[in-house]
Amino acid sequence: MTWTKLLPSARPTLQRRLTTSISLLTVALFLLFSATTLFVTYSLEDAVYQEQLKQAQREIGSNSALPANMDFVEDLTRFNIEPAWPVLSVELGENTPFGEFTADGRHYHYRVVDGGFLLLDSTDIPIVKRALDDIFLILLVILLPALLITLWVARITSKHALKPFRQLSQMFIDRQPNSTVDAAQLNQIREQDVKQIACELLNALEQKAEVLEQQVAFSQGMAHELRTPLQVMTHSLELLGQTHDGLPTTSAFTRLTNSVTRMQRISSGLLWLTSTQDFSGNSDVEQTVRDTLGSLEALTVSHGIDIRINCHRPCEMPLPSEVLELIVINLLNNVIHHGKADGGQMRWDIEIDSRRVLFSNAVENVDPVNQNEQRFGVGLVLVEKLVQRFELAVDSQTEGDRFSIVISRG
Template sequence: MYRHSLRKRVAIAFAVCVAVLSVVWGFAFFAAIKLSEDRVVTQQLEHAAEIYPAVTINPRGYDEVDSLPEKLRDWARTDPAEGTYEFTAEEFHVAVIPAGNEQGRAFVVFDVAEIEAESSEDWWWLLVITGVVGTLGVLGFGLGLMVIRKAVAPVVELADVVASIDLEHLSAGDHKRIESNRFGDDEVGMLAETIEKTLERISAFIVRERYFTGSASHELRTPLTVITGALELLEQSDLSPADEKVLARLRRATHEMRTTIDMFLCLARETDDGLYEEQFSVMPMVSQAVEQQRYLLNGKFIDVEIDALAEPIVCGHPQAFSIAINNLVRNAFEHTLDEQGLVTVRVKDNELLVTNQISSEADERHTPIETSSQGYGLGLGIVQRMCERNGWSFSLLTDEKRVIARLSW
């Protein structure tokens, strides 16, 4: 249980990390300054002890140019301006100040030749300082990681729990694995609670979907079975030609109702017992679909041509593919205008084309363009959804002369 929000915890973590590093770096720089001061004084005392009793005051003042150290005389004769100067090679620090002598200025010289450390000693100090700075950097980086990791630990924990849930196969109790109450009342707790409620609703929906499809499959098909049986009994009776036409219409309506039920149940199912991985042949389904929908051509002068350029095998849901083919064939039969023309079903290795003419002047000079399936029947929208579920592709190509429905796999 966390008492502060995630935003506040992250801010506190950064503040603590910066504060600790600032204090450590401050002490380190202060120690370096004090160490440098002590080192200079110690070097001066050691030099004075070495030349005792001839101890001279350092720095020293000079009124005359000729009294300056020999290395500085030529420079002093160039009449330098007032200020401070450093001579690295000669190891002198010089201050030029105004004075009441003949030259109008005096010189204060600090000889650092005996108090500056040797180059080897400087390298050792540089190595020590680099080691200290590197150690502090590593400690600071480790401290930052530790503090930030602790601050974002609830987010990582929630992500691990969500990642362990198989979203493709949700069960009714998966939402209970979130346990949102253990994340507190901050932003992470709100997110965990939202995910938990969402998974709970999805799980409940899946349960309802399975119950509905199971019940609907039985409750809707039972009356159709009764109607089909009654129609078979009527077919055995002596019927007048008018009654036979009515009976044929009832038979077709029953078949269409059964097909519609199969379509919507197929789309409603979240899972279908691995049927989406079956392999089946395309040509038998094409032939069956043409025969089942041929009654739509009664009274029309329409020819149907099946052009089998290949014998493809498709992987997917066989019932969904059969429903899709029936819809495409039915749509072509119903939307061929003028009650004449040609409907072509062409089967290739990776696609199926259903072409119907919408004008008797059709020719090959027009290039069809892809269009929406709206306006060509509800069945094409269902075909589109079934193709998406199975990983197939569906498109509708039209021009002024014909309509081409293409299903590819």
């Protein structure tokens, strides 16, 4: 069974989404904390000015002189009053005991007293403005450890909060090929909703595996059923060729003969799956591959497949040539099918070495969202079973519409 490999880390994951969410929350809280700090600082400045005005009011009661930056006015009508900035305490009105406003480029704080208003010109003594640089520096110093703590919290949170999803990933994505999920692995997931998802996925995979096994069995059954008709057709063609002298030289008769021969070899290749007969020979991989693709040249040309065979060293495999031919035909169908699905260039690379052969297609623009591994179907499963029948090692991988099959001698 071929399992989809884990997607590249550049693609979105739950852990990355959680880290991003916690980071945004931290930044939002930091901005709120900074705004609150500034608000409190301006409020403290107002409290200082109001205390100075109260002290000045008491000094007026004792007939003491006002400070140089304070004045007493009967009303505020002579001021061209503008809204104070920052607008934290605009309290203009005779019913308000304290307030502040801006007029003619000067900033004032006032206090309502008997007979008028007591004004404090605070333009030249901005307490907060002198402290803003220090405040921003402190906030920036706080920001760095806050971000580090955010990453640490995200790591700890993902370790615990995302544990069931990580278990789900290990069960179905990170697992080794041909491995199974047992009840103990399912019981490790305590969250019932995630466990239900795992059970549904497991059932779907088991049903898929069962369907593929049934398709392989059906192919074997058809090979048995077609064996006799193919023999009859072969004998009939031989008889026609002997009784009609010019018929064997016609292109139609040649194509028919080649098709029947190929069907016989495919049928023989499928019958090896259930056969108990031992095979003691070897097949020349490069020669068999080239002969098979040569007989299918019209098909490869019509689909525009760029086939590149690179033989580094001669290779022989202990399996019948008809089995290797069947493998090549199955993989060619996958190249055609998934090249069309992707819409890119249909290319097939075949690398042959002394002890291994690699079949891989190359399609462009693999879409990580639209994964098509499910469409490989019985083709790759049949190839794996044929190779394992002759005790050869096989490693298959799929990603999107790309596949690679490595057949090697143990």
